[in-house]
Amino acid sequence: VGFGAHEALPPIVIRLQDGGSLILNGKIDRVDLLDANGTRYVKIIDYKSGNKTFHFQDIYYGLQLQLLVYLDAYLKYYKKTGASFKPGGVFYFRITDPTLALDEELSAEAIEKILYEKMRMSGLLLQEDVLIHGLDHSLAESRSSAIVPVGYTKKGDPTAASNLATEEQYATILDFVATRTQEIGDAMKAGIITPAPYRDGQRTPCSYCSYRSLCRHSYGEAPRWRKLKKIDKADFWESITPKQPPETE
Numbered sequence: 001v002g003f004g005a006h007e008a009l010p011p012i013v014i015r016l017q018d019g020g021s022l023i024l025n026g027k028i029d030r031v032d033l034l035d036a037n038g039t040r041y042v043k044i045i046d047y048k049s050g051n052k053t054f055h056f057q058d059i060y061y062g063l064q065l066q067l068l069v070y071l072d073a074y075l076k077y078y079k080k081t082g083a084s085f086k087p088g089g090v091f092y093f094r095i096t097d098p099t100l101a102l103d104e105e106l107s108a109e110a111i112e113k114i115l116y117e118k119m120r121m122s123g124l125l126l127q128e129d130v131l132i133h134g135l136d137h138s139l140a141e142s143r144s145s146a147i148v149p150v151g152y153t154k155k156g157d158p159t160a161a162s163n164l165a166t167e168e169q170y171a172t173i174l175d176f177v178a179t180r181t182q183e184i185g186d187a188m189k190a191g192i193i194t195p196a197p198y199r200d201g202q203r204t205p206c207s208y209c210s211y212r213s214l215c216r217h218s219y220g221e222a223p224r225w226r227k228l229k230k231i232d233k234a235d236f237w238e239s240i241t242p243k244q245p246p247e248t249e
């Protein structure tokens with residue numbers, strides 16, 4: 001079992017409905033590979049200086065597609081070579097140097113665990129033990145990971161806060177992301193560029209947008225915002241999973 005380097009990928013080409021293409025150029029911050037039992041698990045990491053976390057709701061609304069688009073591109077590219085790859089995980093890794101205020105003396109190991117927890121990656125892992133334990137060796141002795149979003153109940157089931165996906169769920173989410181990306185490309189190609197930003201609490205995309213002065217949306221007297229219906233993890237999987245046809249006798 002080990003992590004290894006990888007080659008650069010060519011640009012991502014998304015076929016559009018009118019026969020055109022959307023060509024995406026980007027750089028994956030980091031790709032790790034885990035070789036186990038003849039399978040290579042792919043982990044994609046995006047380094048973030050802010051507090052970015054993985055949100056199913058943002059994926060649903062097409063606001064957070066990048067990591068999964070990269071993973072999909074990586075898997076499709078290497079599938080052509082005949083190699084056997086599986087999605088291992090996608091993560092945001094916070095670049096931070098946390099400080100701790102402690103009111104009691106703790107061991108070096110305890111302090112290290114708290115620091116790891118403050119930097120725990122946010123993302124989605126494949127639900128396979130070899131991968132999960134490859135990402136956090138300490139899970140053999142402990143029930144909760146300070147490195148990845150996985151924990152287990154006393155009975156040994158994943159906790160509700162764990163972000164795990166089976167191989168089928170990974171295939172479903174990657175299909176969903178590919179379709180959403182194509183829809184965005186189709187809309188752009190059709191000339192749909194009306195400013196229609198969302199607002200979720202205090203969060204809007206306009207706060208950090210370089211085009212604010214050009215689009216003028218938030219300078220209006222009463223700018224209109226799209227409201228996003230809340231989608232939690234269960235809603236997300238329920239809505240993107242293809243429905244099984246009813247069984248016939």
Ligand code: SF4
Binds near residue numbers: 197215
């Ligand atoms: S400022 Fe305009 S272009 Fe930028 S996110 Fe808001 S609505 Fe979109």
